Amino acid sequence: MRIRISHTIGYDYAEPARHITQILRLTPRDHDGQHVMSWRIEPNIDGRLRASQDAHGNIVHSFYAEGPISALTIRIDGLIETIDLAGVVRGGLERVPCEVYRRDTLLTAQDEALRAFAEEAAAGAATPLSRMHALMAALSERMTCVRASGRSGVGAPAAFAAREAIAQDIAHVFMACARHLGQPARYVSGYVAKLDTLPHGNGAHAWAEIHLDDYGWIGFDCANGLCPIDSHVRVAIGLDYADAAPVRGSRQGGGGESLNVLVSAHEAEGRLANQ
Template identity: 25%
Template sequence: MRAEIRHVTEYRYAEPVWDSFNEIRLHPARDERQNVLAFDIRVTPDVPVTVHRDYFGGLIHHVHVHEPHTLLRIEARTLVVTYPSRPPTPAPVSSLTPHREPHVEYLLASPRVPTGSWPEVFGARRPQPDDDLPTFLLDLTRYLYRRFQYTPGATDVRTSLSDFAGTGRGVCQDYAHAMLGILRTVGIPARYVSGYIYAGADFVGAEASHAWVEAFIPGSGWTGYDPTNNTAVVEAHVKIGHGRDYSDVSPISGHYHGNTRGVLDVEVKVYDQ
């Protein structure tokens, strides 16, 4: 799929603020499943933009607005091409044993995925050593899709996994964190993925940044699953980056000096070319 993405973020302030520092994670990854053909970022007020790669390999843009301002507008435009994912090869769950230590950071607790008995909390089945790992991952994806109701506005970035389990309503971020909690508890390395999804494929989550999970499968590597949409990752998914959870790959984060709170507005459009 060849897609054009327009992502606009605006912060409006009732009174001037200054020294606004922001980290922007909107540049899609380049890997075997996708390639970035063009990327442009524009900031209002007009200030220089610097860039570096973070610990997880993601491309991060930095913006510092020193002078007082009542509007911060960040617009990113991307042209990307994605390819079909290769089906993972069969592998028993027991084959993960030698791979757990190299990927231990994706098995440990993280800020938004704490230690817990998450399979029991969410009513999910624990795998057996001889279970086929790709089959288990797809079954869990389907289970979480049926277990919860996609409800924009029902949760926010502060909602805990326990609260999500109790209400049964949330968005892609919650689905991804739930799957991460279950997989890490049963010893399957898993990481959080931030990106976009094309709504024309009858998927939900295209109105903003999307989130899903990548699990490690011996012989296949990191493989994506989207429990919000009951599917393995397909061409409609555009990956930005990955980390332990949302905290590592939030699209825009930062701080500023001032005595007022900003009003946030985000618009995301993904066009299939």
């Protein structure tokens, strides 16, 4: 599949900002399941845009601009060619030993309810892979994915107790359960193209990846109840959302900030045959 992505992040300031720094994890890498055909990040004001990599191997762009700045818009446009590998991630850059991703974080903390749910969901499954599929099925049945508009991440225990959450916290719940069951788990931020068969698509998305000895890293999109397919574009990874957040920033001045985000991801051309 070829997926066209358009992502616009706009800021308006009631009082002009004197200086702005934006840290952007918005650029995907090639791996066996996806090829970046074109990708462009374009701020609408003059400044410095510097590319680097973080400890997880994510591509990071740092944007610096001096004021006075009353508004800032960052536009991302890209075209990605994807192949359905049933969630298996091959040929990617791996900088961190998989064992690192066993670590709990504030957003993936476990409580007794999460541990009991994980053990019950995986009971009777014969292999690590079947345990993860059973866990995804149970979690997809228990929790409802809600739109991110006006909501922020609350972390795994609170999201699990509420039985509904945005995609990033559903991923955190799955990761917390998987780590309790002994599997390395990491967070993935990315995009999902709009498909009739997917309840949650056409925009920014989040899911988890689990490391299994016989397969390597495999994605699990519990919000959609499946392993990532060719509708998914993988962008950044980390121990949780904090490591892979698409945008983090700071400013001097700029009181009264308002934010507007528009994202679309759709199929640009017909599906490609698997190779």
